[in-house]
Amino acid sequence: MKKMIPLLLLLVVLTAGCDLTGLTVTTTSESPVISSFGADPPAIAAGESSTLSWNVLGATKVSIDQGIGNVALNGSRAVMPSETAVYTLTATNASGMSATATAQVIITGAPTPPPPPPPAPTPSGLPVVNYFVANPPIVSAGSSTILSWDVANATSVAIDFGVGSVASVGTTLVSPATSTNYTLTATNALGWYSLTITVLVVGAPAVGEPDLVIQDISRSGDKISYKIKNQGDATAGPSTSTLLIDTVVVANDSVGSLAPGESKTETFTGYDYACTLLSDTVVVEADTGDAVAESSEANNSYTKSWPCITTGLIYTLKLPDLVIQDIWLVHEITGDKIYYRIKNEGTATSLESVSALYVYPCKLPCLPVATDTVDPLAAGESRQEKFAAYNYTGTHMGAMVKADSNGALLESDEGNNSYSEPESEF
CATH class of the missing domain: 2.60.40.10 (Immunoglobulins)
Known part of the structure; x- marks a missing residue:
């Protein structure tokens, strides 16, 4: 009230001799x-x-x-x-x-332990990405997922799509509007190593629009191929895909129209690939130049890091590389079984390995609900497998199969062992 006295005196002086009828001074004390x-x-x-x-x-x-x-x-x-x-x-x-x-x-409770065990260290002294996962890897539109990672032997670690620089070990909450490929890049004085994981958003993309995504990158000899999919619900017209090696554009590929849900494997036929010192960061970008109006322009890129094993001045890539190509559901007399196709995309025969099945959503630490022993696969060989001892209940949002789940094999690419599908696409 003391603060109001000078103000009221000033009003008295200024209005002396004036008619103040109808004047109201209002203050609030709420x-x-x-x-x-x-x-x-x-x-x-x-x-x-x-x-x-x-x-x-x-x-x-x-x-x-x-x-x-x-x-x-x-x-x-x-x-x-x-x-x-x-x-x-x-x-x-x-x-x-x-x-x-x-x-x-x-x-x-106690802090969440890291998923055991870590994969074999990346050759040549590069950073080691022990794991980089999303839990759950399949979310509904408007929901969130948690990215978790553990990196060793790195001086800096970063994740794209706005996450930015992060600590070597940590977690972060993300809420992608559409299915998104998140790439973690770890760097040290010898070079860098990247790992990409996919978060599938159920209910996206927007109605009536195409959405081009790169699902995988592979190599056979000196040729690089990739899998492109239109995950939208409208036809995608002709587009151009671009190949970058260590951020340098080295090739382009013309892609024809893709119907809703259609995928195809394309090859950069005019480019002969040769692995360079230590490692290569390989990126394929869909719809270069934005010729196709998509529901999401933020998920066109897919990244892989291919380490090179050196022997003197001779570079060899004689290692297996296990990938999961598809997941589907079969109704059998004994119950609903999850089948999957596994392929060795490397240049050497893989030893016996173990695949793991995860269903989502699940609480951290997310543990497999079933495992399957896979016999050796020759280079280029693919095989149909199933989780025979597990009956799928159909009450989940989706599933993920991870090849070489215990990290027993040394592969040319340790970052492409997992494949996820929403339940609606089984």
């Missing part, structure tokens, strides 16, 4: 009202996320601590604290009066 502020769920396991939600009335500024900052009067925000945290919301009005409320997110 604080903002925080209708609600809470966390759902209030208790989570390490590595999971909770959502903060709030509703505020009568404020000109609302902020939340713990690094969130200024927010709207009403809203929500996903958080993933590494330990139990208390979040404080502060609401302030034009008079400088404020109100606060708190919400606690409790972390239960």
